[in-house]
Amino acid sequence: MTxxxxxxxxxxxxxxxxxxxxxxxxxxxREHDTxxxxxxxxxxxTTPDRLARALEHARICARIAExxxxxxxxxxxxxxxxxLVDFFVIVTANSRRLSHAIAEEIDHEMKxxxxxxxxxxxxxxxxxxxxxxxxxxxxxxxPEAREYYALxxxxxxxxxxxxxxxxxxxxxxxxxxxxxx
Numbered sequence: 187m188t189x190x191x192x193x194x195x196x197x198x199x200x201x202x203x204x205x206x207x208x209x210x211x212x213x214x215x216r217e218h219d220t221x222x223x224x225x226x227x228x229x230x231x232t233t234p235d236r237l238a239r240a241l242e243h244a245r246i247c248a249r250i251a252e253x254x255x256x257x258x259x260x261x262x263x264x265x266x267x268x269x270l271v272d273f274f275v276i277v278t279a280n281s282r283r284l285s286h287a288i289a290e291e292i293d294h295e296m297k298x299x300x301x302x303x304x305x306x307x308x309x310x311x312x313x314x315x316x317x318x319x320x321x322x323x324x325x326x327x328x329p330e331a332r333e334y335y336a337l338x339x340x341x342x343x344x345x346x347x348x349x350x351x352x353x354x355x356x357x358x359x360x361x362x363x364x365x366x367x
Contacts, residue, residue, distance in 0.1 A: 236321065237272065237321070239301075240272050240273060240319075240320075240321035240322050241272070241273060241322075241347075243296060243299065243301050243319065243322060244261055244272075244273040244275050244322040244324075244349070245261065245347075245349040246295060246296075246299075247275045247292045247295075247296070247322070247324050248260075248261050248275050248277070248349035248350075249349065249350070249351065250288070250291050250292050250295055251275065251277040251288050251292065251324075251326070252277075252350075253291075254284070254287055254288045254291050255279075255280075255284060256277035256278065256279055256284075256288050256326070257277070257278040257279070257280065257329075258276075258277070258278045258332075259275070259276070259277045259349065260274075260275070260276040260277070260338060260346060261273060261274070261275055261276075261346065261347040261348075261349040262274040262276065262337075262338070262341055262344040262345070262346060262347070263344055263345045263346075263347050264341060264344050266343075266344070266345075267341060267343060267344050271320075271321065271322065271323050272321045272322055273321065273322035273323075273347075274322070274323055274324075274325060274337065274341065274344075275322065275323070275324040275325065275349075276325045276327070276332070276337055276338060277324075277325070277326050277327070278326075278327050278328070278329050278332050279326050279327070279328065280328075280329065281328075282311075282312030282313075282328070283312075285312045285313075285315050285326045285327075285328065286309065286312060286315070288315075288326050289306070289309060289315045289317060289324075289326050292317060292324055293306070293317060296319065301319055302319075303317050303318060303319055304318045304319065304320050305317075305318045306318070312328065313327070313328045313330070313331040314326070314327050314328070314331045314335065325337060
């Protein structure tokens with residue numbers, strides 16, 4: 187009986203082929219294939235004008251942000267970078283109140299255009315408000331949060347798109363408007 191009791195309390199260690207006395211256990215290496223190529227659109231386009239509408243709405247959001255005293259407004263084309271979203275609008279607001287005003291104005295205008303958000307995050311804190319419209323996402327940052335998260339650096343290869351209305355910027359009508367008159 188004592189022999190059985192001794193073997194239960196002091197079992198003989200079993201040799202482990204992965205551990206040598208002078209080395210610690212190393213995690214097993216796993217070989218795997220690289221990831222598949224990324225498709226270059228956020229989702230299947232069931233209507234032909236969906237991409238054009240998303241781009242136009244993203245441009246409108248950028249203009250609204252600027253009109254509401256947003257700073258450093260940026261529109262990124264992410265179609266080649268990720269299948270999740272087509273466009274990012276990134277803007278800096280100098281106060282929590284201004285962040286909320288920009289987000290509310292954008293949401294109001296998009297509702298008028300029958301573009302409804304899928305979700306809104308961060309509106310309680312106001313440091314980073316994210317409004318997700320599916321094909322495009324609007325980011326309203328405080329200056330500190332924009333510097334910290336650095337989305338334009340993370341997505342640095344994404345083309346920056348022009349979002350400004352040429353007539354408003356220069357004070358003259360765009361060339362095609364003059365030709366049509």
